[in-house]
Amino acid sequence: MADHILNSDKAPEPVGLYPHARRVGNLLFLSGVGPRERGTRQIPGVTLDEQGTIVEYDIEKQCHSVFNNVKLILEDAGSSWDRLVDVTVFLTNMKDDFKKYNKVYAAYFKDNQPCRTTVEVSSLPTPIAIELKCIATIG
Numbered sequence: 001m002a003d004h005i006l007n008s009d010k011a012p013e014p015v016g017l018y019p020h021a022r023r024v025g026n027l028l029f030l031s032g033v034g035p036r037e038r039g040t041r042q043i044p045g046v047t048l049d050e051q052g053t054i055v056e057y058d059i060e061k062q063c064h065s066v067f068n069n070v071k072l073i074l075e076d077a078g079s080s081w082d083r084l085v086d087v088t089v090f091l092t093n094m095k096d097d098f099k100k101y102n103k104v105y106a107a108y109f110k111d112n113q114p115c116r117t118t119v120e121v122s123s124l125p126t127p128i129a130i131e132l133k134c135i136a137t138i139g
Contacts, residue, residue, distance in 0.1 A: 003022065003023070003024050004022070004023040005019040005021075005022055006019060006020060006021040006022065006023060006028075006073075006076070006077045007019050007020045007021075008020050008021075008072055008073045008076035008077070009076070010038060010072040010076060011033070011038060011069045011072045011073045011076070012033075012034070012036040012037060012038045012069060013038065013039075014031065015125050015126055016125070018031045019031060020033075020073045020076075020077075021073055021074075021077050023077065023138055026137055026138055026139050027135060027136070027137060027138070028074070028077055028079050028083075028135065028136045028137070028138045029134075029135055030070065030073055030074075030132070030133065030134040030135070030136070031133070032090070032124075032131045032132070032133050033066055033069050033070050033073065033131065033132050033133075033134070034062075034066055034069070034124065034126060034128045034130070034131045035061075035062040035063075035065035035066040035069065035128055035130065036065075036069075036126065036128070037065070043062070043065075043126070043127065043128055044058075044061045044062060044064070044065040045057055045058035045059070045060070045061025045062045045065070046058075046062070046127060046128065046129075048127060052127060053127070054127045054129075057129050059091075059093075059096075059097040059100050059101055059129055059130065060100050060101075060103075060104055062128060062129055062130050063100075063101055063104040063105065063130060064104065066130055066131070066132055067104075067108050067132075070084075070132055070134055074134075074136055077138065078138050078139065079136045079137065079138040080136075081108075081112065082111065082112045083112075083136045083137045083138065084112060084114040084134055084135070084136045085114050085115065085135055085136060085137060086114050086115045086116075086134065086135040087114050087115070087116045087117075087132055087133070087134050087135075088116075088117045088118075088119065088132070088133040088134075089101070089105075089116065089117070089118045089119070089130065089131075089132055089133075090119050090120075090121045090124065090130065090131045090132075090133070091118060091119070091120055091121070091129065091130055092120070092121060092122070092123060092124060092128075092129045092130075093120070093129060094118070094120035097129060097130070098118065101118075101130065114134075
């Protein structure tokens with residue numbers, strides 16, 4: 001079974017030593033994807049203070065950005081949004097953000113409904129409020 005590491009030149013650079021995605025057979029496994037923008041430290045919907053601490057954030061803007069980043073990785077790897085079969089979502093504030101996130105998620109996934117798990121975590125590696133881990137089919 002072929003195993004290929006894949007990186008997108010459109011999605012944000014990984015914050016560690018890992019690829020954007022890895023293809024095994026007809027499955028594509030995406031590493032955790034956040035809302036950062038490629039080539040910049042900018043995070044849509046996030047305001048940081050001088051120490052890099054989150055002052056305020058807009059979960060809806062972060063959702064749109066992270067979904068776009070996932071789409072870019074899928075397309076660069078030869079897959080597509082409609083081929084997603086499993087999505088794990090990490091939120092840093094389930095109580096305040098789940099309802100807004102769920103509304104945005106429903107708009108993006110109204111036609112394709114992959115399996116989904118949503119988990120609250122205390123923090124993520126960069127000052128973001130959401131990260132997705134996805135599996136899609138390919139080829």
